[in-house]
Amino acid sequence: MKVTWTLRDSSTKTANVASGTNMMEAAVANHITGVVGECGGNLSCATCHVFVEADWAAKTGEVGDFEDAMLDATEAERTNTSRLSCQIIADESLDGLKLIVPIL
Secondary structure (H helix, E strand, C coil): CEEEEECCCCCEEEEECCCCCEHHHHHHHCCCCCCCCCCCCCCCCCCCEEEECHHHHHHHCCCCHHHHHHHCCCCCCCCCCEEEHHHCECCHHHCCEEEECCCC
16 A cells, blocks of 8 residues: 655655554654654654544544543644554555654
């Protein structure tokens, strides 16, 4: 599947992502500046915070209670489409997904 990130400088980067890969791992593997994933996807750092483009927000699933709490600790202001990218798992239904790296 393809995922496109809008970077902090408004440029975009599109990459192929294998099914089953979380978006934090995909971002790190594709050198997406601003998505760090310090905790390795263990829901303990919020350094993989992204905004999901509005058209895709419902397709990425519900925010769980622990993710919700972690989103309150992000550096960039939280929005209604904020997600921790480690909690979004690639599958065919997300082909074309668009994510935005928050500006700090």
